[in-house]
Amino acid sequence: ELKVEQNPLFLSMQEGKNYTIYCNYSTTSDRLYWYRQDPGKSLESLFVLLSNGAVKQEGRLMASLDTKARLSTLHITAAVHDLSATYFCAVDILGTYKYIFGTGTRLKVLA
């Protein structure tokens, strides 16, 4: 069974702190995507990771992909309240165009 697991599922952190969200997947894939979802809204694309070793950064967020370990990380640096949202990773199943979404991580940044 194809699984994409994220941890933690819930994360409450203080402003200014750093933290990492992990995305583990069970299928072979070399494409992984990170999204942000605000309550009642659809998905906002954050990062597209297309190869082993890919690292991308935007503002306080940095994402990386290790296809051999089947692991992606989303690192948050010096969190601010505006980063409060649910974050999903999605794995592109090799040979198809289908995504399998991770379980999601609900992040709350406390002022």
Next chain:
Amino acid sequence: GAVVSQHPSWVICKSGTSVKIECRSLDFQATTMFWYRQFPKQSLMLMATSNEGSKATYEQGVEKDKFLINHASLTLSTLTVTSAHPEDSSFYICSAEPGGRVGTYEQYFGPGTRLTVT
């Protein structure tokens, strides 16, 4: 670029009625469109893959007679929830994948449609 719209954004219907949701790619042609549903505080679950001019491919456990998908053109896919029941209440999100692009295979997501069945 790569904008996907959905209509309506929210809909309330009575049990037993049918509801149609439209998904349009506004500035690109989409070879493939996808339909997801999301229950509160849960992840997105892929329901079906829709290809222009052919029958949709449904994921295991999704009733194809209940969730009718039509991909009539390269910019439009529709999802019809037939004989809706309260348990069909959910957030339905479509996405579109631009055909012909090399490398990214990225899907572009619509804003979602919130369906409430009373």
